[in-house]
Amino acid sequence: MSEAPQEQEQPLISHLVELRQRLMYSVLAVLVIFLCLFYFANDLYTWLSAPLTALLPEGTSMIATDVTSPFFAPFKLTLVAAICLSMPYILHQIWAFIAPGLYLNEKRLAIPLLLSSIVLFYTGIAFAYFVVFPLLFGFFTSVGPENVAIMTDISSYLNFVLKLFFAFGIVFEIPIATMLLIRSGAVSAASLASKRAYVVVVCFIVGMLLTPPDIISQSLLALPMWLLFELGLLLSKIAFRKPVGKETEQESES
Structure with a gap:
């Protein structure tokens, strides 16, 4: 009888050992990329502030x-860049840890969602840098009084930019979140579509909370949120559409 608890304890210990190993691999990946980028830390900050x-x-x-600040601002930027660049490898380690416990149909769904979530997060960051920042900074630098010289602190600028990067990266995950909600059965595509007006209001509220208090930056975040929500609905209708035969079978059974 005493052998059963030992048999149950052994898999738990082996899982914890595997988890620790994969966490160490992830930290090592971040460290390696950080060391490779640190020599270019000042160049990275110059590119970010362009x-x-x-x-x-x-x-x-x-x-x-x-x-x-001249040391720690580029240092912080390089560390964040190393984490972002190593994210595909970190997610691969997470996937390798949880994959053995998933069913085959769950694996088929999880792999494309995982890959698309990485791409969408990077797309959100690129959208913020190439589209939002020029419009946002062009507005802020043009509305100040003529007798006020604009000289932004490098640490304040970095914190502001990283906040927007994170906000847009998360916002661009909306199609994935929408598809997961519909796939799990928590809501239906028709139910979400009927609440579109509320979704638009929530998008602007989130844009107001995550961006500076001006209508330009709020709209630049809220409008992509709404469009990404619509994209998630469209993809859900295509990906989770039931075959015609099954629909007729369900109607006849009911």
């Missing part, structure tokens, strides 16, 4: 109000 510095008035530049 949407703002290109719009600054002549004779002005970014400043560092803290004596440690």
